[in-house]
Structures are given as structure tokens and as C-alpha cells.
Amino acid sequence: MSNALSKMLTSRDWIMADGATGTNLFNMGLSSGDAPELWNEQEPAKIKKLYSLAVDNGSDLFLTNSFGGNSARLKLHDAGHRARELSRMAAELGRDVADAAGRDVIVAGSVGPTGEIMQPVGALSHADAVEIFHEQAEGLKEGGADVLWLETISAPEEYRAAAEAFALADMPWVGTMSFDTAGRTMMGMTSQDMVQMVESLPNPPLGYGANCGTGASDLLRTVLGFAAQGTERPIVAKGNAGIPKYVDGHIHYDGTPELMGEYAVMARDCGATIIGGCCGTMPEHLNAMRKALETRDRGPRPTLDQITSVLGPFSSAGDGTGDDEPATPARRNRRRRS
Amino acid sequence: MSEEDDIILSELDDEELVQQMFDDLYDGLKEEIEEAVNILLEREWEPYRVLTEALVGGMTIVGADFRDGILFVPEVLLAANAMKGGMAILKPLLAATGAPRVGKMVIGTVKGDIHDIGKNLVSMMMEGAGFEVVDLGINNPVENYLEALEKEEPDILGMSALLTTTMPYMKVVIDTLVEQGVREDYIVLVGGAPLNEEFGKAIGADAYCRDAAVAVETAKDLVGRKHNQLNA
Numbered sequence A: 001m002s003n004a005l006s007k008m009l010t011s012r013d014w015i016m017a018d019g020a021t022g023t024n025l026f027n028m029g030l031s032s033g034d035a036p037e038l039w040n041e042q043e044p045a046k047i048k049k050l051y052s053l054a055v056d057n058g059s060d061l062f063l064t065n066s067f068g069g070n071s072a073r074l075k076l077h078d079a080g081h082r083a084r085e086l087s088r089m090a091a092e093l094g095r096d097v098a099d100a101a102g103r104d105v106i107v108a109g110s111v112g113p114t115g116e117i118m119q120p121v122g123a124l125s126h127a128d129a130v131e132i133f134h135e136q137a138e139g140l141k142e143g144g145a146d147v148l149w150l151e152t153i154s155a156p157e158e159y160r161a162a163a164e165a166f167a168l169a170d171m172p173w174v175g176t177m178s179f180d181t182a183g184r185t186m187m188g189m190t191s192q193d194m195v196q197m198v199e200s201l202p203n204p205p206l207g208y209g210a211n212c213g214t215g216a217s218d219l220l221r222t223v224l225g226f227a228a229q230g231t232e233r234p235i236v237a238k239g240n241a242g243i244p245k246y247v248d249g250h251i252h253y254d255g256t257p258e259l260m261g262e263y264a265v266m267a268r269d270c271g272a273t274i275i276g277g278c279c280g281t282m283p284e285h286l287n288a289m290r291k292a293l294e295t296r297d298r299g300p301r302p303t304l305d306q307i308t309s310v311l312g313p314f315s316s317a318g319d320g321t322g323d324d325e326p327a328t329p330a331r332r333n334r335r336r337r338s
Numbered sequence B: 001m002s003e004e005d006d007i008i009l010s011e012l013d014d015e016e017l018v019q020q021m022f023d024d025l026y027d028g029l030k031e032e033i034e035e036a037v038n039i040l041l042e043r044e045w046e047p048y049r050v051l052t053e054a055l056v057g058g059m060t061i062v063g064a065d066f067r068d069g070i071l072f073v074p075e076v077l078l079a080a081n082a083m084k085g086g087m088a089i090l091k092p093l094l095a096a097t098g099a100p101r102v103g104k105m106v107i108g109t110v111k112g113d114i115h116d117i118g119k120n121l122v123s124m125m126m127e128g129a130g131f132e133v134v135d136l137g138i139n140n141p142v143e144n145y146l147e148a149l150e151k152e153e154p155d156i157l158g159m160s161a162l163l164t165t166t167m168p169y170m171k172v173v174i175d176t177l178v179e180q181g182v183r184e185d186y187i188v189l190v191g192g193a194p195l196n197e198e199f200g201k202a203i204g205a206d207a208y209c210r211d212a213a214v215a216v217e218t219a220k221d222l223v224g225r226k227h228n229q230l231n232a
Helices: A004-011 A022-027 A036-042 A044-056 A071-077 A080-099 A126-142 A156-168 A191-199 A216-227 A257-270 A283-295 A304-311 B014-026 B030-042 B047-067 B073-097 B117-128 B142-152 B169-179 B197-202 B212-231
Strands: A061-063 A106-111 A147-153 A173-177 A207-212 A235-239 A244-247 A250-253 A274-277 B104-109 B132-135 B156-160 B187-191
Touching (some): A022 A036, A022 A250, A036 A080, A044 A080, A044 A283, A071 A080, A106 A126, A147 A156, A156 A173, A156 A191, A191 A207, A207 A216, A216 A235, A216 A304, A257 A283, B014 B073, B030 B047, B030 B073, B104 B117, B104 B142, B117 B132, B117 B156, B117 B187, B117 B212, B142 B156, B142 B169, B156 B169, B156 B212, B169 B187, B187 B212
Parallel strands (some): A061 A106, A106 A147, A147 A173, A173 A207, A235 A274, B104 B132, B104 B156, B156 B187
Antiparallel strands (some): A244 A250
């Protein structure tokens, strides 16, 4: 338990994570379609600026610019062979910023999905997925990441493969999934399913939770679903700052800083320990979130109605865990291949 | 399941067989679908009838349950794979018999985006609904779209993006179509997890499609209207 995140978790009852990476990089001039990870080499000053914006606005923990830094993703930019070094650079820049912060700041090495579908439905084998994640994990470790941070995962198979890879790299980790389809992940996993999976892993994460998805309200409903399972493992809430809109040639998320402040406090009341934003969460949002977390008292766990009255409506009626779900229709005679 | 007896497809009458195909599509049983398609063809069903009554009929159920949050991506991919098995048999026959065309779509994920799960789902469901689909794959710059539109002359252009970082590129493509004066020649549909209806409108698409099932419904609707206009 000698890693920086475990230590911080023992001394603090909430930790503020960072906000958006993509949205911020666009504002710094990244073109749509380009790989953000190439900027670790080409525009290191801008990447440091990205990290500093989070740290200066109250983040205790930030994610490195390596979300798409695995070989499966980078191959699209003819940089598949550079996964390890680009990930290393992302962490090195993060280390510099964290070490200069003058307080404890955690560098979390971001690991995003491969973008492939795993067997048996898709083509990616478990062994190949482990290798892809392991390569990136080693790069992030070399660059000085304190923990690895798996995010935006939708398939349980992929989550498990990453967990195995992080064990090979001997790194502590956190892993979140994206619940964007009728309260479930794209692959159909509920919040309840995720807790069961996480607790069954041989090397469980330090924390688990939800990121991105469809909006702050939905994300908190998912967090309530995690908390209802009653496990002790810290929960992560990293929701989007509202809904994306297209304004003057840029993507703009409609959540205000004030609203994200409310979201942060509610996330804590819902049971989350590590709280941050995702797409659209800019420095001013982080600032408001930090202030709200510091100045507001903890409250009782909010009800679904309280969540929607503050943060807006859910995108779907249920989250896949309740009795009010549409029942799977009874098939006349579901066949099994013998 | 209590039903342990093997069902012999060839012993079912036409109506039972089609019902069984609906179930087998739902369960993603490719070999059974291929077998059943061949049985119907042997019974001298027109290839177009096999397509519309059996395969499209079955995929409509899958699409509706996907839309309603009962089925999720893995089940739909398996169903679409089974459908594809049946389509592979029918395709040459459909062409040879001059079957009517529902419509044609060119689809691709925009530059910088390798996420093709959603796009593949749309492709498969569109094929499942009888559309001809030309799939440009992932990471398409605007030139790829233009080239394909000119060559394929589709009714629909479909674009997909799954990342905040790649969504704006859809606007680049649409703006280019406008500049070249060909925007009105096509129905432009966009989709992808971070998108919404308002975004679709703001970038000048004809419609945003929340999921593959909605894409099929929207495509049928808009192609129908376009054909009506042409005939008016």
C-alpha cells in the first residue's frame, strides 16, 4: 500500500480528479481527427499546460494525455509502434507538473479502450488485449505514473484484460466504465454487474466507477447503483459537463460551472470518493467543483428525484438494475447449438 | 430451457419455419439461418420474399428490442452475423432476379476515429432492412466520402464519430458537400455516442440517429419521402 493514491485515500475522505482532456486540447488548437497523444512529443508545453490547468484549479489527481495511447488506437495514425514511448512521455510531463505543484498531486496514467470488440463476438483475443494494455502500462510506469487509470470501457472482457495487464506491470490501478446505453454500458453491463466483476478480480482496482456517458444525472444514478451494492471500495464519479452542443465551430458542453459544483457535492453524497469531470469539464468547472466540495457539508444520499431536479432529466427510464425494467420477452424455444 | 429436442428445420411448414428463423436470428444462429434460407429457396420462394419476410422481419424484432434496451451490442452483433450468412446466399440471386432496391448508403467513421462498433451495427441493421451498404471503414478524410459518393451514387451518406475529438469533422464533410454544390443530392445521417439531435442540426445533417434501429427507421422514412418527391 505504498502508492500515492492509497496514501491519499487513507488521509482524505474525498479526492478531486480532473476534467476534460479532449475539450481542453481543442481549445489549444488540436485539429479534429488528430491524435492527441502525438502532442506529448510535438507540443509538450501545451500538454503541461493542460495538466497545470487541472492542478491550479484544485485537482488532487489528473489523468495523463494517453487515452488513445495504445497500439490498437495509435495504428490509425501510423504510430502503433510508438504506444510505449508516447505513453511514457505523457507520464513524464505529468510527473514534472505534479512534482512542481507544492502539494500532493497524483499522476494517473490514462488507458482508454482498444476500440476493438473482443472475442467471441469480435476479433480481439484476450491474449492480444492483455499485450496491448501491458505495453502501454509499462510506458506509463516508466514515465512515472503513480497509478494506472483505465477509463471509458464498455466490455467486461476488456476490463478484465486490462486488469491482467496491470498485474503484469505490477502497478496499482483504478478503472471506470462508461454507462451510456439505457443506464448500462454499450455492451449491456449494469452498475451491479460491474461491482460483482470488480470484486471477483484477482488484482482488484483501488477504486472503480463511471466516467463520460450521457450526462451528470445519469452518471449519479449509476453511482447510486454502485453504492447500493454496499462494498467498501472507493467509487469514482467522472461525469460530462452537460450535453455537447455545436457552437461557432466548436463543441461546447452546456453544463455551467455552478451546475458542476452541485454535481460534485451530489456525487459525494451519492457515495463517490474520487470526483471529477469528463468531456466539457473546463478549468472554471473544476474551480467551482473544488470550492463546492470544500465549503459544502455532506448531506444524505440524494434520491433520483433530487438528482433530476438539480441536474436535469435522465436519458432513459431505468438503469437496468431495477424491477421496472422491460422484461426480456419469453422466447418460444430458444435453441442451443448442441 | 425445457425444449431439448432438436428442431428439424426442413420438417416445419413455411409459416413455422419463418417463425423459427425469427427466433434463430434473435439468438444469432448463423448456420441455422443459412439452412433455413436454402430450404425456403428450395421451396421456390422468391429470393426477395426470403429477404423481406424472413430476414428483414426477424431483424426488425432484433432492432426494436435493441432500441428498447432489451438487447445490447453483443447480441445484436451475433444476430447481424447470422443475417449476413443468409444474405450471402441471397445477394447473387437478388441481383439476378432484378429484385427491387430499398436504397443505398455509403457509410464511414470520420477521420481520427477508429471506433467502428456503432458504424458496423448501423451497416448490419441497414443491410438487415434490405439496404445496399457501401462501408468505407474507419478514419475517413473528406476525400474518401466524396470519391465514394461520386462512384456509388447512394441515397444516403452516413457518418459516425465516437469521440469528442472527432465529432466536429462531420461538419467539415458536410461543409465540403455544400461548397461543391452536392449537399442536396444526398440524405446525410449522423450518429455516435456523444452526439445528439441538436448537434446533428447544427452541423447541417438531415438527421441524428440515436442508435442503429433509429438509423434504419429514419433511413426508410427519408428515402421514402425522397422517392415521393422525385415521383411528384
